[in-house]
Amino acid sequence: MSATCHDAGAASAPAGAAEIALVGAPNVGKSSVFNHLTGLRVKTANYPGVTVTRSSGRIEARGGMPSVGVTDLPGTYGLTPLSPDEQVVADHLAGRLPGAPPPDALVLVVDATTLRRSMSLVAQAAAKGLPCAVALTMTDELRSAGGDVDAVELGRALGMPVVEVVGHRGRGVPALRDAILAWRTWERPVLPPPVDDDDELAAWTTSVLGAAGYRAATLPRRSRGIDRVLLHPLGGLLAFLVVMAVFFQTIFAVAAPLQGLVEGAFSRLSDAASAAIGPPLVADFVSTALIGGVGGVLVFLPQIALLFVLLALLEGSGYLARAAVLMDRVMAVTGLDGRAFVSMLSSVACAVPGIMSTRTMPSSRDRLATMLSAPLMPCSARLPVYLLLVGMLVPSGATWGPFGAQGLVLFGLYLLGGLSTLVAAAVLTKTALRGGGLPFYLELPPYRVPSWRTVLHAVGGAVGTFLRKMATVILAASVVLWALLSFPSRPAETAGMDPADASAYVLDHSWAASLGHAVQPVFEPLGFDWRIDVGLLGSMAAREVFVSTMGQVATAENPDSPSTALQELTWTEGPRAGQPLFTAPTIAALLVFFVYALQCFATIAVLRRESNSWRWPALAFTYMGVLAWVMAWAARSLVGVLG
Incomplete structure (x- = not known):
């Protein structure tokens, strides 16, 4: 059997193909299970009309068996929604989301080390009446910490297949894949008591776990000792x-x-x-x-x-x-x-x-x-x-x-x-957002040696995102800035000059210079001249553009030694003419400005999307911009006083 990528709901999906949803709390290994099931080749897209994303894939079978679509739902602690993600899970299961068909069956991804606390979600899912199976993760950690569970007996007590899976290593995934492909053979789960009756739910949980011979893990003495230090208030x-x-x-x-x-x-x-x-x-x-x-x-x-x-x-x-x-x-x-x-x-x-x-x-x-x-x-x-x-x-x-x-x-x-x-x-x-919060709870995972596959996957994704940004936003910004810094070229006026003087002359009379001079009065109290201002404007596309802009400025100022040109830049006009540009106070002001300023169109766009209003992005951009200017001025003044 093999898993191939497929976007749920796409035209290429076989008519009437089954759809399976993975349901589980955050940090139970659900995404690792999903990635192994789909061969790490998935499609991610937004649900129609909302900003919450979903990951979907397909499991293809051989021998004439029908394929099965798999959707990895957002992590949820229950099916009574308290957050936007949990609302999407409830709506998906109920078939209330356009373009996202309701699942034919559910795979409940459950952490064996927190099985007792997970039984409420299992009960809520079983009450839906859909065919269900359980992917029981972290069983290796449960047993290494002195706990145990009988997956077969747990399945009998729940009335659903239970497959032990070690998600980050892919152990047990072939058996889970086979079980999913045979989902039509699953029996309807044993209906639990009403989930809003805490006493009956607790009694049902105790009965099920007792039948499964569940023994909770005990935190190793060394881990308890580490936590006494790492969780100490001071x-x-x-x-x-x-x-x-x-x-x-x-x-x-x-x-x-x-x-x-x-x-x-x-x-x-x-x-x-x-x-x-x-x-x-x-x-x-x-x-x-x-x-x-x-x-x-x-x-x-x-x-x-x-x-x-x-x-x-x-x-x-x-x-x-x-x-x-x-x-x-x-x-x-x-x-x-x-x-x-x-x-x-x-x-x-x-x-x-x-x-x-x-x-x-x-x-x-x-x-x-x-x-x-x-x-x-x-x-x-x-x-x-x-x-x-x-x-x-x-x-x-x-x-x-x-x-x-x-x-x-x-x-x-x-x-x-x-x-x-x-x-x-x-x-x-x-001030603007007064009101009360809600109780906080977070499951503490056991201490573990990180999986090198997980680390490489996380780093590879992050580096890939950075490289794509380099190949698109930063490259485009660099080209635009080069044009602004290089034109008009003025060949008649630079005739007879040596290359360094000609390059500096073009830079000082470029479109970028005009743009920088237009905003220089705003930033001059911070020690920024028009060249730095152009870098700040360019950094709105991406903060890294400031680095490439300064590199291009250095090359234009001193083509023979651009690596040292930045530190040798001087003010070209005004009462500071001839004085060094990048002094310690100016560099301190720049560093602090970048700490506070909201110089990222992508962040502004996602703020607009997540808040569904321009009011909040405008507030963020304004307060961070004012804060950046004030704090940069304070940093420059302080460093100037300290010498």
Whole structure:
């Protein structure tokens, strides 16, 4: 048997083909099971009329057996909806969503280590009267922690097939695939008592688990000892800060040599293109806009890849869930809870998925407060800008105690962004978004060694997204900026000048210069001249564009030595003419500006989509823009005073 990709509801689906839905709580391994069933080749699309996404695939059978469509529904703790995701699950099962046919049968993905708490969802699903089967995950962890369950007896007690599956390793998936293909042979499940009767439901749960010989896992003594430290109100916070400090030290220490190799390769490629291409304008376009513009950002790919490796390791080990529980106490000060912290932590990779993850939050007030503050979290798009500017501000060999100074400054920027997110959330929940929240609960996974397949899958997806962004948004922005910086070319006025002077003259009289001069009065108090302003405007498409813009400016200013040209730039006009541009106060102001400013059209678009209004994106863009200017001015003033 094999699994092939198919978008549920597409015209190519066989008429009358069966549809199976995977139902389960978050973090039970449901998506891993789905990926193995469909061969890691899936289609993801929005449900019609809503922003919640669904993943769909097909399991193809041989020997004339009919294929089966499989849909991975959003994670849900119950079928009485409290959040937008849970509402979509309920509507999908009831067939209320256009273009999303109701399932013919259900596969309930259940974590064996939390089986007792999962029985409420099993009961609610069984009450639907559809044929059901259970994919019982984490049984290896259950038994390694001293627990046990008899899957066959559990199936008899429930009246449905039960298949043991280890999702992240694919163990048991062939048996589950066979069971799904034979779904028509499933018996109707034994109907549970009314799910709103807690006493009867508890008695039914005890009876079923007793028949299955269920013995709950006991947390190993070592794990309990670790949790006593990592979940301690004070010790846990200190441990979290240490973990994050080491995290950012690693990004600089490990990835820097790789960055040098990538930078050298692009430099040689740019020189070769300039030498091989005859027409000067074409040669400049290829070497500066294409190779230089994109390469100037791609040199930071090692750090970005390492960032996602470290995040995947922390998540896979079970530590990030502990961090969410730990931060629940801190989040209470803001009027939010640990669910908001999970979304904010997701925004460290990118604000877009972080904002989208708020769909699982049952409180609309909490969703909006989290969405409006999450863009302040230091996302991976800021990383190339931070690395460029920190490298200009702090010497590479500088240390503070056992730590590298560059890594500490980077950690400080991330800490500033995180703390500012919490402050913004607190202000929002106490002003524009007053109201009460809902109780918070989160299942703590056991400590485990992360699966290298899971880590590679997460990192590969993130790096692939970054490369697609490079090949589309950043490449297009680099080409546009090259045109703005290079035209009008003024060949008559530059005749007789040496190449460096001619290039600088064209730059100073370019369309970009006119644009930069138009906004310079707004940013001049921060120490930004028109060239930096052009970079800020370009970064609205993607923050990384600031790096490629500065690279093109450096090349135009000093074609012979663009790598050092940025630090040698001076003011070209006004009372500061001839003074260095990138001074310590100016660099500090730029760093702080990027901490706060909402420079991402994609984030603005997803805020509009998730809130269903332009009011909230406009509020976010305005308050973050004002905050960025004020805080950048304060940073410049402070660094100037400190000297």
